Amino acid sequence: MNKQDIRNKIKVLRNNYDVNDLKTKSLKITNAFYKKYSCLNIFLLYYPIENEVNTIPLIDRLFVEGKEIYLPVVYDKYMIFKQFEGFDKLKAGKFGINEPAGKELDSLPDIMCIPGIAFDEKCNRIGYGGGYYDRYLAVENTIIKSAFAYEFQIIDKIKTENFDKAVDEIFTENRIIIRRV
Known part of the structure; x- marks a missing residue:
């Protein structure tokens, strides 16, 4: 299968899954991430769309704890990260995804969470096809790169x-897959 066929297949699976089941799986995934990385301070996260692993409870938890959280803001062919200042301050961006209006990231983050459609055991990733994360990581390649995915x-x-660009690790509801170099 080519990348587009894989995207289509996984999107259908994800969109046909029971919403409550995905909610439970999401909490397992983000709780495992929190347990491992709550000691860090600067997080690049994403706002979930289309039944992606739900990061909203994680964003809320880290925000309440005073952590710096940045979410992507997409422009024509690139993206930047702006500081999250509360859910009430988010606005729909280029693809209808909620984006913050806070200050632009100007320091090195501790970790980045990357969304995707599909992953393999070597931590390779298929995204939505726009190349935004690949282009960002071509410049910012020293960050710990985590991904959230359902086992399927x-x-x-x-x-x-x-x-x-591969990620360093993938958190699923059952395990953490670590990239072997």
């Missing part, structure tokens, strides 16, 4: 291209 999003093998 883990596939045997992803054919990668030179510009594709």
